[in-house]
Amino acid sequence: MTMFAFHPMALLLKHEGYPPAVLAAILIHGLLLYIILDNPFLRNDMVDLDTPVYISATTAEENPQRLRRLQQIQQEQAREAAAQRQREQEAAAQAAREEEARRQAELQEQQRLEQQRSEQELAQRRQAEQEAQREAQRQAQIEEQQRLERQRQEQLAREQQAAQQAEAERQQQLAAQREADARAVDTYSAIVHNTVTRNWVIPPSARNGMTAVLAIRLVPTGEVISVEIIQSSGDAAFDRSVEQAVRRAARFPELQGMSTSLFEASFRNLTLTFRPEDLLR
Incomplete structure (x- = not known):
């Protein structure tokens, strides 16, 4: 009977592009299948999908169903390897996507x-600038208020000085006017007294x-x-003579030369004290 081996190395050579993990799995499965099929007690009764087997030409001819089953196992192993490779590729792609997503998120x-x-x-810069601007405005307002206050104080001092100067000048003028008025009163009073004396009959x-x-x-x-007469001399004849002297004078034209204010203050209602001192007796 002619035998041909369906050996695991055939799969290794056929699938050289598989990843190491897939090749290791196929190798282990092939060895197990080889051991099982080589056992005369089990190989006629058991077929493992994951393990390669030795197939004889006679067996394939006598049992086409078994050959199809072995072919199905071979196909399923190939599909499993492809699926595993696909899963690993997808896992790697997923890991790459997740890493890229993580990197993008970071x-x-x-x-x-x-x-x-x-x-x-x-x-913060804007707030600092605004605060600095507000502080500058506040300082400017304070300085402006201080400047205006200085101006006000200076103006007040000038006004007070001017008022004091004006008051001093006014007082000087008043004093001079009073002095002049006093001299004028003395002068006009002397005129009245002399006029009355000239008209007096002793x-x-x-x-x-x-x-x-x-x-x-x-x-x-x-x-x-x-x-x-508002104050008598004690002698009626003397009092009458003085009163008559005033009436005889009748008018004092010199008084027209004085100011109205002086006349109103001192001569509209004149008090005359008549006291002769040069009488022989």
């Missing part, structure tokens, strides 16, 4: 963090030291409106 996360950091730095009872005080009402033209 890159995107880094970009997001960098963008976030940039935005935060930009926001009564027999008059004596040195007698004093009569008269209230004389005048108008700006110097004309006498009224006269009366």
